[in-house]
Amino acid sequence: MATSQTGAGDPKRSSELLWREFEPAQSRPGPKPRLTVEQIVAAAIALADREGLGAVNMRNVAAELDVGTMTLYRYVPGKGELLDLMVDAVSSPGEDEPDPAGMDWREVLEHIATGSLAFYGEHPWMLEVNQRRPVMGPGSLWSLDFALGAFDDHDVTDREAILIITAVWGIATGIALSYLIQDAPADQGGPVSTEEEWWEVQLPYLQRAMESGRYPRMARMEHEDAWNLTAEDAVRHALDAYLEGIAPRMEASRRRGARLRPE
Amino acid sequence: MATSQTGAGDPKRSSELLWREFEPAQSRPGPKPRLTVEQIVAAAIALADREGLGAVNMRNVAAELDVGTMTLYRYVPGKGELLDLMVDAVSSPGEDEPDPAGMDWREVLEHIATGSLAFYGEHPWMLEVNQRRPVMGPGSLWSLDFALGAFDDHDVTDREAILIITAVWGIATGIALSYLIQDAPADQGGPVSTEEEWWEVQLPYLQRAMESGRYPRMARMEHEDAWNLTAEDAVRHALDAYLEGIAPRMEASRRRGARLRPE
DNA sequence: TATTACTGGGTACAACGTACCCGATTAAGG
DNA sequence: CCTTAATCGGGTACGTTGTACCCAGTAATA
CATH class of the missing domain: 1.10.10.60 (Homeodomain-like)
Structure with a gap:
């Protein structure tokens, strides 16, 4: 194996x-x-x-x-x-994990997204693990339960709750994959090219590709600042837009003065 | 290696x-x-x-x-x-790839998302590849150029375009990771447990966990239909909400009667 | 025709997961 | 207290990988 x-x-x-x-x-x-x-x-x-x-x-x-x-x-x-x-x-909760009861849906979902980024920053190897089957242990279940806390005060179907949690998790993980995996310590062995070296070597090829006219939209880009995005920038943008999209539905589903009852 | x-x-x-x-x-x-x-x-x-x-x-x-x-x-x-x-x-374009010029921004972005799902369905192993460094070859550049076509008729900054493309790509990939990686042929060798077997074995443990009271929100869920989601369901929900979120900005940035000019 | 670079591919080794084994250890039964 | 048997530590060894190194055969060039 x-x-x-x-x-x-x-x-x-x-x-x-x-x-x-x-x-x-x-x-x-x-x-x-x-x-x-x-x-x-x-x-x-x-x-x-x-x-x-x-x-x-x-x-x-x-x-x-x-x-x-x-x-x-x-x-x-x-x-x-x-x-x-x-x-x-x-995946298990840390010491200072907040209680989702008492948090607004937005707060919970934002906490999941930004928390995921911090999490992948600490454990970048998690981005390399192929989660072929979900690991259903105490820690993972806790994460799910925490996320469900976003809907404590809302009347949404279970299906809808899962859709929303999946979306937030997907946004955070998908973006972390693009931006953070490169920070993981690499298997050394070969020529340990740094990030700069990597780009330096590719540059002439990219230049020629741009001049070939086959990528007209890319060729027209200002490369300077467009690519200098952080994972935080990307997640903030994606999450803000997504939350904006589900906001009407969430507000419509808000229960009046309800609190989580541990019945 | x-x-x-x-x-x-x-x-x-x-x-x-x-x-x-x-x-x-x-x-x-x-x-x-x-x-x-x-x-x-x-x-x-x-x-x-x-x-x-x-x-x-x-x-x-x-x-x-x-x-x-x-x-x-x-x-x-x-x-x-x-x-x-x-x-x-x-990542290279197939035979019947549409031309983004002439497509609306929504069409392009939706095509990217649903196309990604189809792509991962055909090549599920792509979800297992650690794209530690971006592979900048002809195929990948083509994909990027295609995506930029969403903004042909819009006045958005390069930075904003990248943010949006990253978000759509992240949504599709993050969700595909949750739903599709299990369809990839597994490395055989051990006990080749099927999906059913897997859940059957976990069930008693999950049952006890639910009864433990440590996961009150999960315990209250109706398991039947909530988990029967497909990757398509999840992407459609996430993408619809996200596109709804950026729609005002996109409509505001629309140029009047502009077409891609191969200047 | 001689030269020379390049091709196919066999052998061998290092890094890995782990099956198998043996001797040492210690709770439970007398 | 002594026997018994289950358990522990861990050494040896094998199968599977990537690939370094080597040699013999081949074909364009001089």
């Missing part, structure tokens, strides 16, 4: 591990484990944050924890499952 | 290959090449379409063409560059 896909392993083992907090450990014969799953996941995340997803291999994670490589397999069935655990762990 | 990243190789070699049509071959000593770069790229794309990105390795591509593995290295510096070429090749 070489690629980095979620849901690659045995779903039963993955689920057991994701929800491990639900079955407390019981006393068993044999030596005390030296590690915990949490330690392994934390080490793998630290490694990914620091050196990129390419550096996350079983040998490196084991070295990070100063244990033998094969020891990891006592705790985690394989690399695929470890990746699932990493994804769910970073 | 194990991961699938663009821009991984030598940028000079990549550019030369991307723009190979610009330097015509000249007569040289030595045997005639048995292959062309086009053939190799086409074989790799066919393989990726059919068996997934995981099946694209140098040995398989060579077997597809009935040549020795190392022969490929006569034409392509390495797998990273081959991936760049694949990405640019599938």
Whole structure:
């Protein structure tokens, strides 16, 4: 296995591990484990944050924890499952997470979008993970529940809520993919060309392409400032327009003085 | 190199290959090449379409063409560059591509979004490629130029045009990532759990999670229809709302009776 | 015809995931 | 307290990848 896909392993083992907090450990014969799953996941995340997803291999994670490589397999069935655990762990709420109850729908959705950017800034390797199957662990469920908080005071169908959450998440992730993935530490090995070098080399080819007349609209662009956008600029624009688009519907669906009742 | 990243190789070699049509071959000593770069790229794309990105390795591509593995290295510096070429090749215009000149801004942007979905449906492996650096070849430039056609009749700044294109592209790609990547042929090897199996196994855990009271909003959802969304549904919703949001600006910027002049 | 650059592709190695194995350890039963 | 058996740490080794290196065959040029 070489690629980095979620849901690659045995779903039963993955689920057991994701929800491990639900079955407390019981006393068993044999030596005390030296590690915990949490330690392994934390080490793998630290490694990914620091050196990129390419550096996350079983040998490196084991070295990070100063244990033998094969020891990891006592705790985690394989690399695929470890990746699932990493994804769910970073999706879990932080210390200072606000409570969506009491926030306006706009605030919640904006918090999701800007929070996603900050999130991908901290964990750019998350943009490289192929979330082939949704990882449904405690952290991911929490994220979804948080997002649903946008509609606490509104009468929208479940379907509509999902559509809106999907759209906001899609905007944030789609744009983060364009702008942030390049900040992730790359697998080194080849000629470690910097961003400047990269463009410098391409420039003459692009120049000739522009002069070829095959890209008339591009050729007419002022290159200077148009491309100097940040992910924040792009998300702000897209989100503002999108929220403007759904605002009438949201305002129409607002319930009168309702609060989330934990019935 | 194990991961699938663009821009991984030598940028000079990549550019030369991307723009190979610009330097015509000249007569040289030595045997005639048995292959062309086009053939190799086409074989790799066919393989990726059919068996997934995981099946694209140098040995398989060579077997597809009935040549020795190392022969490929006569034409392509390495797998990273081959991936760049694949990405640019599938981004090139098809036979029946409409001309954005003469289309309304809405039509162009909608065509980009729905076209993207169809595109990812045909080449789901594109969702797995980490576009760490933009591949600036003939195909990608053409896509950009096409998108800029949305503004032929409008007075918008270059910056604004890029913002809008980025938003539409981000919406389509972000949503495709959620909905379509699961349709890509998976790297087989482990327990090849189907979609149903996957959910069946997770269900009891999710049930317990819902009963735990930690996800009150999720627990209150009607699961039946809310999750049965297609990528088309999600994109239509997001794009409609977004276009609604930028419509005032676009209408305000419309030029009077202007047409694209190939000056 | 001789030269020379280029072609096909076999061999081999390094990095990876992980199957398999063995000895050391420790809770539970007597 | 001692036996038993499950569990732990982790070394060895193999299969799969990308690709460096090499050599022999080939064809345009001089």
